[in-house]
Amino acid sequence: MSNLQASNLFSVQGRVAVITGGGSGLGRIMARALAINGASKVFVLGRREDALRETATQAPSGIVIPVQCDVTSKESLESAYSAVAAHTTHVDILFANSGIMGPKMRETPKSDGSVPSLSEVRDALFSIPMEEFTKVMDVNVTGAYYTALAFLPLLEAANKRRPAAQVGVMSAPTAQVIITSSIAGFNRKVPFSYAYNVSKAAVTHLVKALSTNLLPYHIRVNGIAPGLYHSDMADQIFKDGGVAGGGVSDGSHPASLIPLTRSGSEEDFAGLIIWMSSASGGYINGAMMLTDGGRTASVPATY
């Protein structure tokens, strides 16, 4: 078989992964994509045990293992780490994917289309408790950072298992952390919230900082910046826009919102995850993968 066959390039056979936020949305797609394509163990972490179990039932039997975890608690991360370490000697890929949107925090036009006065904007935004802003940072930034730290020993253990280098043969990929950011980290008005956008800009920088600082340990750190994918978090956007079927077919969204006129699909996301997790994804480090149908390339608009 040629080394350039897709089954070689994109093989995730035997990989062990940990996915926070694996009980729904993009985390569930990650878990199913890896489990269906030959990963040996996929640990899904989150607060809702029933949601994690549902992910396990949607994957080949016994591969997906639910582990209850709140990423905003060091104790919870420690105990999740111990639970994972009881089942595996190593982790090849850690997805720090948990995230919340938080409350809408943006100056929006009034129902008659006019721009609100500055004092209306100030009142609306200042009335939101500081805790609501901080909570978004707690989950999306602090949570991702401590998740990465918590799992470093198992990632290092994956590197120690790599076969010895052979001249002329591509070496196996080193361990990897993948953090889910968002196009909100680049765009100023997408989607709805100062807190969310600032948090995603922060984790985009976290990818850069961690990838640089973990270079000596050969633990790679990459990020994904999705545009609009249907999920629990994004559901209201689809409802507000009257978008059916997950919006994955052409014409589902106005071109002024998403140039390709559709949302990202399960297949779009699964393919990206498989490639990043596979042998042919082994040379990416410190990169942010944009998957947004060209939205970041255009002048942003919203519903």
Ligand SMILES: NC(=O)c1ccc[n+]([C@@H]2O[C@H](COP(=O)([O-])OP(=O)(O)OC[C@H]3O[C@@H](n4cnc5c(N)ncnc54)[C@H](OP(=O)(O)O)[C@@H]3O)[C@@H](O)[C@H]2O)c1
């Ligand atoms: N869908 C999109 O269009 C889109 C676009 C850009 C970026 N993203 C990012 O993609 C990631 C996944 O979001 P999604 O769209 O798949 O939405 P989702 O279905 O709402 O998933 C969010 C996940 O985060 C978990 N979570 C929230 N707080 C947590 C905590 N304290 N501890 C542990 N887990 C926690 C939730 O599980 P529990 O509630 O069970 O804890 C849930 O499974 C997020 O980082 C999001 O910002 C999504």
